[in-house]
Structure formats: structure tokens, C-alpha cells
Amino acid sequence: MKHKTFFWFILPTFLAMFFFITLPIISVTIQSLHTPHENVLVTVENCDPFGCKKATSINHEATQNLKKNNPLGKYVGLDVYFDRGHLAIEQVKDLWSKTNNFFEFLKLTADLPFYKALFFTLTFTFTVTPIMLVLGLLIALGVNSFNKKLKGLIIFFSLLPMIVTPLIGSIILFWMIDSRGIVGNLLQILFEDPGLSLKASTFLTWIMLIVYGVWHAIPFSFIVFYAGLQTLPKDQIESAQIDGANTFQQTIHIIIPHIMPLITFVTLMQLMDNFRVFEPIVGFNAEAHATSLSWIIFNDLGGETRQLSAAATSSILTILGIIILLLPVLIKTWKEFEFKK
């Protein structure tokens, strides 16, 4: 493609990316380096139906002046990044010097909110992604060998988990796995343990979230792989069959290398997707057992507290996390591209 054609071709995308991705990221970065001004507090008398009382309140006129002179807030550099709600540098240092062994150090670090969320997010990402790749491929191979008439119907049903809105899907499952729900009850009978509750144990909650994550993500990998399987080189497979290769050998040596670019693509997409896991935690009311980086951002933004700087900082840290996560895959793709050139 000529450079000029390429330019006009990419311009709309580029503009959209600039306005809806680059600018917001810049704004969030600036936000994360500032905090609200110190509030000028005054003691005033408040009255409500239960009587009058002296209480602390914010003096808005005094605070207003500060805000007017410096609408962005107070510049604090990386302070918010290093505070207890995020990287917790001080606390981690303290734990390092106080604890006796590495395991204890890890355990106590994982109790800090950011590391707790990171720990779950990474576990989720690195279990869901491979399981979903393997299962997606198996389903695609299975469906591909089906009778043509049945295929359409089966593809439709396999896609259902992705059609259901994640939040709705997780709320439906939440009630099904309740100790009085159909799945929860079945498990109690199967394990002969009437006290079994998926929602009460951290370990089981994690498993439940991971199973949900896989269930929700499989259709994506399945449909991409299925599309890839339609382009299989027939002659290669035929010659392999003549050479006496069994199905497993054919899969390993012909099919997988053939759809490798698709595997890379799906991995890339799913790493990104799973790293920002959010809806299942809300849907499953799982915040007592599992939090993710996205959940922290949501929690800081909502409610009575509205910690914008904290949320901005968590967002930047999430973006950095995704970059680090994708780096190996991106480097690999780049090398292949250079090699082909």
C-alpha cells in the first residue's frame, strides 16, 4: 500500500484513538499526580430532628479560593502511587524488614488492597486464558467434525455465553450457586456436605469466578479458531493421513501451526480482557473474597467518598500492568513481522 493511501485509510481510526483513548489517558495521568486541596475545616452548629450539636464542617468560601487559584488541585507527584491504597512502598518495606521468611512476607503483602487485587487479577488472567484457549480449540475441532446440518445449531448454542451480558450472566449464576440454588444444592448432595457454600469460602469463590470467566470467554476463542479451521490446507492433511499420522499428530503438527497467528491474537485479546476482570466480582457479590484492579477503581469512584485521584492512579497502574503483560506477545509478533520482511 502506498504511504498516502495508508494515511487516508488510517486517519479516521487514528483520530478516534486520539480523542477517545490518548486524551483521556493524558487527563487521567494528570489527575493521578494531583489531589484535592486541603479542606478548611470549621466547627459549626448543626441541627436535625434529633437535636443540635457542634460538628466539623468544610468552610466552602475559604476552600473555594484555593480551588479557583489552582483548579487541578494540589500537585503531589507520585505520592498517591506510593500510598497504602496503591503500591504501599512504606508498608512493603516495613513488612520486608519485619517478617522472617518470604512466604510470610508474601502473605502479609497480599493483605494490602492493591496487591490483594493484583494477586487475584493475575491468578484469574493466567488460569482463565490458557484453559479458555485449550477448551476453545477442542470445541472448534469438535464442531468442525460435526455433520453440516447440525453445525449451525451447535454454533449458535456455543455462542450463547458471550451473548449474555456479563453482569446479567453472573447474577443468574450467583443465584444458581446459592446454597439454596439448583447448582449449590446439587453440590451439597454430591459432596454429602449440607453446610457447603460456594460463597463463604475464598478458595471456592475464586474457582467459581474462574469457571465463570472461562464459560464467558470460550465462545470467543471457539469462533475464531473455528473460522481458522475452515482454511486448513486439505492436501497437507491428506498427505499426513497417507503417511499414517493419527488425529492427535495431525492436530499438533499441522492444525496448530496453521492457526498459530490466531492463537496469538486470541491470547492477546484475552490477556487484556481478563486483566480487567470486573463484572463477575460485582455480580457474584464477591468483594469480600476477591477484588480486582478494575473493581478498586469502581469502588473508589462510587459511593460517598469519590476518591478521584486514587481511582486515576489505579487506572494508570492497570494500564502499566496490561503493557507489561502484553510485552512478550508483542515482541514475538514484532520479531515475526521483521523476519517475514
Add this chain to the structure above:
Amino acid sequence: MKLLLIKILSSIIFLTSTSSFACSISARVSIVGNEFPAIQTVGSGAKECKGAKVSANLTADHQKINVAGMSSEPAEYTSAIVANTSIVALLNEDLIRPLDSLVKKHGKGLKKNQLITIDGKIMAVAFMANAQHLVYRKDILKKLNIDVPKTYEEMLSAAKKIRDAGLVKNPVGGAYKAGWNLAQEFNNMFIGYGGSHFKGNTAEPNVNSESGVKALEMMKALSNYMNPDFLTHDSNATNAEFRAGNVAIMNMWGSRAATLVDADGVSDEVKNGMDIAGPMTVGGGKTPASTLFWDGWTVAKKISDKEAEATFIAMTNAIRPSIMDNDEIRKQAVWLIDGYKPTEAAKGVFAAAKMSTTPYPMLPYAGLMHSAIGKEISDFMQGKESAKKTLSDIEDAYKASAKEKGFL
């Protein structure tokens, strides 16, 4: 005779004035608020006004949207229905306007104790009081000869008896969902043990104390008698458990208790067995382990004076004294409205007020403390860490966010 005549005359005037009461407004009214029966009544009362569009967005997520929805210029919401907890966020951001002149002009039906004043300025109009108190199954307690619990210690022993008798497996209920609900239960218990959240009039935290440890231990003891999924149960889910007959004693909001068993499909056993009592004390203390709340409405600052006036008129119409003639509405809450006669359902909140329960503090940093408690406490409830560690985690989490928000 003369007196009687005056009485009759005045009642006729009163009747005609209420029946001919028509609310007309000339600018848009848009309400955001929580959703429970009493607030739904207020929302539909405002919608009776003719002349301009009145819309209401009543949702349990109101706290997540009211600040954002009132920050824009002009504000999307002209009124937020708040409680003494949630008004603080609006005050902190300076999003609501003083109502003194509007009260003078249109607020004839309002009683003085309905007016919430901050530093002498009327910032909200309260219409109901609320508190958490005991809700129980009198049939079950009677069967086992248990007196109605007045303290949490008695609640524990009652729970043990009910479980041992095999009547209800997990007899205790409570809105213990991790986050806001769980933190509120801690606040109750902490105050009951005589704790105070902050050092004096400062923003310095003060929860890492003897009272804090005792409060956590009591909550843990109670949770042993709850459905194992208690950390996922908010007040809606807890009420559902009660309706299904799975809970025999619980600490529940007055605003929800009144209409608790009115839902479809509740068995007669639960319907007739349900009763209400005052809040419980704990650890030999005199102050109940509960907090007093008021619910009221505010008017946004960033709207035109015309819209503010329309909002005030519509909201005042929604809480006019004549709605107290409706028995269904009267039952929904402990109204602060003129002419309210308490119903049976109100006795819990009235007992709370009589026992001089502590009102929830209207402090600019109370929300940050509440949210820090909600985030950190579930580790203790799951037995992952000690009470001391959890309390110091709460203080650390609070300090980090209070520093960020400019309070420390």
C-alpha cells in the same frame, strides 16, 4: 357550643383546602434517591405536580450517581433525597443550596424539627426518621420460652436455643454484605460498646481500641448463627431470608421492617409471627448498638432559581401533611410530617429515639471512615486475621484516603 362551631368550621376549611390542593410548577424537577417504600411515596407525590416534567430516579445505587449528577452546570438532578450519611458528600462538594427563603415562601406545612440546619442555614428538609432495631419471630421465641432480647448477649443465647431446638438452622439475620452494610453494623456495635470513631473534633481515626475489638468479636459471634453466605447478604437479601422463614431474629432497618411481610408468597406463619422491638444494647452499655438516621430532600445549587422553586414546591407537595390520612403510607415509615400518628410498625424506631440512640455523625470525613471499615473488615469476619490487625488496617486505609482528600 361556640367552640364546637369553630372546630367544625376549621375542619371544613381544612378539608376543602386539602381537597382543592393542586400543585402546579413551572420548571423541570428531577429527583435522585434511594429506593424503599417511603421514598417511592415521596417520588410519586412530587410527580402529582402539573405544569412541567417531574422525573425520579430511585435506585439503591443513588450514592454512586448523585454527586456526579449534581456537579454539572446545570445539574441533571434538581433534588437529591439523602440521609444524614449521604448529605455529607453533597455538602463537601458544595452542591446543594440553602433553603431559608424558599421555606419562608412555600414551607408553611413544614415543622421546625424537619429543617436540617448546617451552621444556621437550612440545607435539607427531613421527612422521616430511621434506625436499625430488632425484628423477630414471636411464635418461635414463645415456643421456646425465650424473652424478647434486649441486649446482643441475649440475642446470642436466644440464637443458640433456637438452633439447638432445631427450629431454624441459622436463626440470626443481618445485613452483613461486605462494604457499606457490614461497616454500618460495625458502627452500631462500636457505638454500643462506647467507642467513638474520631479523636475529639479532629479527623484523626480512633477505632483501634478496646471497643473496636469487642465490637468485632461480637459480630463474629453473631455470624456463627447466620447463613454461611452472610458476607453477600444486603438488607434486601436478609429480608428475603426472613420472609422465607429462614431467620428468626435480626437487626433490621425500620424503613424496611414495616412492610417486610407484605410481599407475595410470605407464609402466614411468618406474617403472623413477625414482631418489632427496640434496638439492643451490648456489653452492659446504656447507648443502643444502633444509629439514628433521618431521610430528607435537598435542592441542587447549580440550577436556576426557577427550577429550585419548582423543586421545592413539588417536594413539599410530596410530604404535605394530608398524605398522613392514608393508612398505607402512614405505615411505611416513622414520618416527621405534621399530623403523623405512629403505627405499630414504628415502635422500633420510636424506642430507638427514646433510648437516645446516637445519630449518625454528619462529618465531612465520616464517609471515608465508613468505606475504610467496609473494605478491611471482611478479612476478620472470615477469620483471616486478628481483630487488632483489622482495626489498624482500617485506620491505615482511612488515613491514606483522608490524606488524599485533604482532611489530614
